[in-house]
Amino acid sequence: MEKVIKEKNVYYDIIWSQTKNCDRHTVLGIPSMPGIACLFQEKQNVINYLLFYACWKSGVRNGIRDLLDPGFSQFPELIELSEKKDLKYKYAIVDTHYLDMQDIMYWLIKEYNPILNNLKDFTDSKRYKDIYLMEKLEKNENDK
Numbered sequence: 001m002e003k004v005i006k007e008k009n010v011y012y013d014i015i016w017s018q019t020k021n022c023d024r025h026t027v028l029g030i031p032s033m034p035g036i037a038c039l040f041q042e043k044q045n046v047i048n049y050l051l052f053y054a055c056w057k058s059g060v061r062n063g064i065r066d067l068l069d070p071g072f073s074q075f076p077e078l079i080e081l082s083e084k085k086d087l088k089y090k091y092a093i094v095d096t097h098y099l100d101m102q103d104i105m106y107w108l109i110k111e112y113n114p115i116l117n118n119l120k121d122f123t124d125s126k127r128y129k130d131i132y133l134m135e136k137l138e139k140n141e142n143d144k
Contacts, residue, residue, distance in 0.1 A: 001094050008129035012104055014092040015136045022089040023082040024068040032059035035093040036105060039067070039078060040114075042088055049114035050087075051075065054105050056098045060091045075116055092135075099125040107133045 002013040014036075020026060022039060037053040037060055055063030066072050068082050081087040094101045106124040109117045111133075124131055 001092065001096060001100070003096060003100060005128070009132065010103065010128040010130075011132045011134070012100065012107075013134045013136065014094065014104060015138050016090045016092050017138050018140060019088050019090045021085060022064065022068070022087040023085075024065055027061050027064045027068075030061040030064065030091060031093065032061045033093050034095045034098075034101065035060040035091050036101065036108070037064050037067070037089060037091045038108075039064075039087060039089050041081065041086055049112045050078065050081075051114050051116040052105055052108045052112070054101050056101055060093070064089060064091070077116075099127065103128070103131050104133060107131050 001015070004011045016038070019042070034056045037055060038049065039051045039053070041048040041050065051067075053063055053067060058066065067075060068079055070076070070079055073079055078087060094104055102123075102125045106122050109119050109122050113119070
């Protein structure tokens with residue numbers, strides 16, 4: 001992740017991981033670093049965003065695993081979708097400061113309006129006048 005502050009505005013660049021099918025057992029390859037998980041469905045190249053989830057303390061791996069744990073998750077619909085193999089994920093590492101993560105989460109939820117996030121429950125950090133976000137996709141190993 002990169003961050004640039006110009007005047008009273010902030011510009012973030014995040015790099016999303018490659019998209020993968022999501023279940024509790026496929027998260028082992030995900031780093032245990034702070035970041036944002038994005039869970040979604042994709043049908044005929046149309047993305048239906050379900051949830052953006054901030055994982056500051058536990059890290060992305062544990063965050064996604066917890067979302068899909070029947071004894072812990074606040075979102076049983078995600079568990080059901082993962083069992084049907086109808087859930088995908090991607091993640092972006094955000095390890096600078098939790099307030100940066102807050103700004104990025106606010107922007108993502110405002111921009112994509114995921115079903116399980118409610119913008120009324122989120123606010124930006126109030127440190128900047130405007131927040132801008134550039135999203136990039138991690139290069140595939142075959143692209144190197």
